[in-house]
Amino acid sequence: xxxxxxxxxxxxxxxxxxxxxxxxxxxxxxxxxxxxxxxxxxxxxxxxxxxxxxxxxxxxxxxxxxxxxxxxxxxxxxxxxxxxxxxxxxxxxxxxxxxxxxxxxxxxxxxxxxxxxxxxxxxxxxxxxxxxxxxxxxxxxxxxxxxxxxxxxxxxxxxxxxxxxxxxxxxxxxxxx
Numbered sequence: 211x212x213x214x215x216x217x218x219x220x221x222x223x224x225x226x227x228x229x230x231x232x233x234x235x236x237x238x239x240x241x242x243x244x245x246x247x248x249x250x251x252x253x254x255x256x257x258x259x260x261x262x263x264x265x266x267x268x269x270x271x272x273x274x275x276x277x278x279x280x281x282x283x284x285x286x287x288x289x290x291x292x293x294x295x296x297x298x299x300x301x302x303x304x305x306x307x308x309x310x311x312x313x314x315x316x317x318x319x320x321x322x323x324x325x326x327x328x329x330x331x332x333x334x335x336x337x338x339x340x341x342x343x344x345x346x347x348x349x350x351x352x353x354x355x356x357x358x359x360x361x362x363x364x365x366x367x368x369x370x371x372x373x374x375x376x377x378x379x380x381x382x383x384x385x386x387x
Contacts, residue, residue, distance in 0.1 A: 246347035323357035
């Protein structure tokens with residue numbers, strides 16, 4: 211049985227499986243998914259999707275301080291995207307999600323974001339989590355605020371000016387003092 215990172219009311223986040231390639235390709239080959247990402251003019255092809263999943267399987271992430279998982283809609287049992295925490299600063303990862311366009315506007319990103327933060331802070335020793343969104347991506351910026359992140363200002367990230375957000379792990383702050 212596959213490793214589950216966590217569940218929410220409507221979603222499951224689990225490790226990637228080879229049989230997920232076609233489902234993820236359907237999402238990541240859609241140029242609209244990448245409207246506000248570094249892949250804006252470069253949607254994924256089948257080879258890139260396969261390499262991504264193979265890489266994630268090899269990594270065999272079990273801890274929530276650095277991972278990527280498949281996002282499954284419970285109602286349909288279908289893959290609707292990906293999410294995880296990427297290395298950014300030492301002990302302070304970057305939150306990420308990419309969902310198929312037909313799943314935008316349903317509150318899934320907020321649901322995922324809240325649970326990613328909750329689970330990561332409860333089960334790891336990370337100090338905090340960063341979130342970045344391109345300036346024009348008002349939907350993702352709203353989500354980052356809804357999940358409790360504070361706006362830090364704009365910075366250049368991956369050759370683009372992004373809005374930066376951050377949420378500290380208050381449990382870590384309590385231990386530190």
